Amino acid sequence: MRLLVLGGSVFVGRAVVEAALGQGWEVTTFNWDRSGRGPGGVERLTGDRTDPAGLAALRGRSWDAVVDTWAGRAEAVRESVRLLAGSVGHYSYVSSLMAYQWPVPRPLTEAAPLRPPSSGSRTEDYPARKAAAERAVVEVMGDRALLSRPGLVLGPWEHPGRLPRWLLRLAAAAEGEPVLAPGSPERGIQYVDVRDLAQWLLHAAGRGLGGAYNLSCPPGHATMGGLLDACAEVTGSAGRLVRVDERWLAERGVVPWTELPVWVPAEGEGAGIYDVDPAAGIEAGARYRPLAETVADTWAWLRRIPAEKLGRAVRTAEWLPAEREERVLRAWREEEAVRRAR
Numbered sequence: 001m002r003l004l005v006l007g008g009s010v011f012v013g014r015a016v017v018e019a020a021l022g023q024g025w026e027v028t029t030f031n032w033d034r035s036g037r038g039p040g041g042v043e044r045l046t047g048d049r050t051d052p053a054g055l056a057a058l059r060g061r062s063w064d065a066v067v068d069t070w071a072g073r074a075e076a077v078r079e080s081v082r083l084l085a086g087s088v089g090h091y092s093y094v095s096s097l098m099a100y101q102w103p104v105p106r107p108l109t110e111a112a113p114l115r116p117p118s119s120g121s122r123t124e125d126y127p128a129r130k131a132a133a134e135r136a137v138v139e140v141m142g143d144r145a146l147l148s149r150p151g152l153v154l155g156p157w158e159h160p161g162r163l164p165r166w167l168l169r170l171a172a173a174a175e176g177e178p179v180l181a182p183g184s185p186e187r188g189i190q191y192v193d194v195r196d197l198a199q200w201l202l203h204a205a206g207r208g209l210g211g212a213y214n215l216s217c218p219p220g221h222a223t224m225g226g227l228l229d230a231c232a233e234v235t236g237s238a239g240r241l242v243r244v245d246e247r248w249l250a251e252r253g254v255v256p257w258t259e260l261p262v263w264v265p266a267e268g269e270g271a272g273i274y275d276v277d278p279a280a281g282i283e284a285g286a287r288y289r290p291l292a293e294t295v296a297d298t299w300a301w302l303r304r305i306p307a308e309k310l311g312r313a314v315r316t317a318e319w320l321p322a323e324r325e326e327r328v329l330r331a332w333r334e335e336e337a338v339r340r341a342r
């Protein structure tokens with residue numbers, strides 16, 4: 001099987017390349033990176049997708065399948081799919097649950113409406129770009145188009161820094177140091193390990209599957225408390241998780257998903273990200289490994305990164321600052337003491 005990965009040097013694209021190589025596929029990557037990052041053993045083509053002339057390296061070539069991980073403006077996807085339509089058999093676009101019109105119906109199925117049509121320009125937000133790119137792929141490829149819609153993606157090489165935030169925070173905690181744990185530990189979370197996503201994309205490409213699929217683990221597979229406990233265990237944390245009411249946190253301006261990654265309150269517009277119906281994907285071959293494996297392997301990857309390079313490997317800028325976490329926990333303790341005294 002000859003595979004073209006548009007991307008291929010970071011996170012999802014990297015996982016796809018590694019999985020394809022593991023299955024003995026011939027892999028070509030196309031991206032702007034001339035540094036040689038990403039797995040070895042592939043043919044590397046370079047070019048700028050934001051410039052139609054930058055696709056020159058793809059002209060006159062053919063592949064059995066394409067996996068496109070692009071998150072930028074939709075016009076770049078439109079140009080790529082038009083160029084490749086006659087020279088590839090199958091086109092997989094890695095979209096997102098964010099492509100749906102939010103707030104979403106619950107449970108969220110593939111029948112939910114997408115965001116309204118738009119240009120998907122760079123100035124538009126990520127969800128608008130994903131929805132516009134989906135339409136561009138389907139318009140050209142028809143039933144040869146596969147749209148995967150993951151929500152939260154975790155695992156090794158996770159540069160958005162969601163699971164890494166908790167691993168690093170708990171690893172650094174001093175003996176008995178309180179660590180803010182948002183909301184109920186029983187709050188269910190749904191995610192996909194990047195390697196399971198990659199394996200399913202290859203499975204789908206090999207069988208020529210078309211259509212749209214939500215890619216999130218089944219309800220009951222994992223909880224927020226289970227994730228934090230797994231992080232504490234694998235890091236050997238000396239810290240102490242302090243559960244704090246999520247409404248109380250919201251009233252004090254603590255931001256879910258960014259300042260405290262993975263956490264999404266059970267009520268509110270974003271809650272649907274953890275109320276996804278994964279049945280179609282599972283029926284089409286999606287499999288989900290245990291949470292403990294994802295956590296342990298992500299920690300093993302983080303430990304290999306030199307401290308001076310961590311800021312480039314993982315985005316940390318939006319995490320809740322340590323001094324603010326301390327203030328929030330102090331206020332919580334003080335209010336708890338008052339409540340107990342009543």
